[in-house]
Amino acid sequence: MTEAEVEQQLRSLGIREGGVLLVHTSFREVRPVEGGPLGLIRALRRALGPSGTLVMPTMTDGESVFDPRSTPTTDMGITAETFWRQPGVLRSTHPGGSFAAEGLLAERICAPQPLSPPHGHDSPVGRVYDLDGQVLLLGVTHSEDTTLHLAEAIARVPYSVSHPTVVEVDGVATSVPIAETDHCCRNFRKADEWLRARGLQREGTVGRADARLCNARDVVAVATERLAANPVVFLCAPGTGCEECDAAHASIKA
Numbered sequence: 001m002t003e004a005e006v007e008q009q010l011r012s013l014g015i016r017e018g019g020v021l022l023v024h025t026s027f028r029e030v031r032p033v034e035g036g037p038l039g040l041i042r043a044l045r046r047a048l049g050p051s052g053t054l055v056m057p058t059m060t061d062g063e064s065v066f067d068p069r070s071t072p073t074t075d076m077g078i079t080a081e082t083f084w085r086q087p088g089v090l091r092s093t094h095p096g097g098s099f100a101a102e103g104l105l106a107e108r109i110c111a112p113q114p115l116s117p118p119h120g121h122d123s124p125v126g127r128v129y130d131l132d133g134q135v136l137l138l139g140v141t142h143s144e145d146t147t148l149h150l151a152e153a154i155a156r157v158p159y160s161v162s163h164p165t166v167v168e169v170d171g172v173a174t175s176v177p178i179a180e181t182d183h184c185c186r187n188f189r190k191a192d193e194w195l196r197a198r199g200l201q202r203e204g205t206v207g208r209a210d211a212r213l214c215n216a217r218d219v220v221a222v223a224t225e226r227l228a229a230n231p232v233v234f235l236c237a238p239g240t241g242c243e244e245c246d247a248a249h250a251s252i253k254a
């Protein structure tokens with residue numbers, strides 16, 4: 001598939017020219033695209049136009065001091081790993097939950113943030129939400145949708161699990177616990193039915209991948225509504241064999 005064809009698919013799906021777009025993607029699902037991951041990145045940039053802003057997660061394992069100029073991403077896929085290394089692309093500085101951004105609002109999206117929560121309102125994903133950005137899931141599901149962690153932070157869910165993360169304190173590499181709303185994220189897929197029921201999710205094909213497109217504000221609105229009714233709606237039931245969700249349940253104070 002050519003870059004121009006992918007650009008057309010993105011436009012048909014509803015990518016807003018001049019908008020802010022947060023992309024989670026698995027290139028394995030999208031390929032083949034002329035130019036590989038860079039071809040996909042160019043198609044995304046062209047669909048957004050010169051006044052748009054492209055954002056991708058560039059999270060890291062936190063096992064060494066994070067350097068936004070050199071630390072490789074962990075499990076973010078080849079597209080994000082390629083994106084942050086391009087000239088003119090900024091990368092935020094959270095030691096585990098960094099994002100890369102390029103375009104008009106990149107500096108604002110990559111501004112410093114608190115360590116915890118990594119994906120709270122004052123974070124790159126929170127800024128995409130504030131800027132009325134769109135979320136594109138390309139060959140991945142809502143289980144990869146970081147905006148749902150933002151919804152958990154805004155809804156103040158009762159669970160929080162800390163992970164040791166290496167940061168530099170007075171020039172010395174030090175492991176500090178960073179609390180986040182961590183779990184297996186499988187139940188984030190429930191967002192499909194919530195958004196579809198209200199016509200808030202556009203679906204189509206980009207490259208060869210299933211694509212989902214929604215407004216960050218809609219994702220947060222439907223999720224916080226469900227979380228208000230059931231604060232553990234995203235966790236697997238206790239004792240059903242999911243260690244990550246069991247840890248989240250155990251963190252809830254009586």
Ligand SMILES: [Zn+2]
Nearest residue numbers: 184236242245
């Ligand atoms: Zn689970």
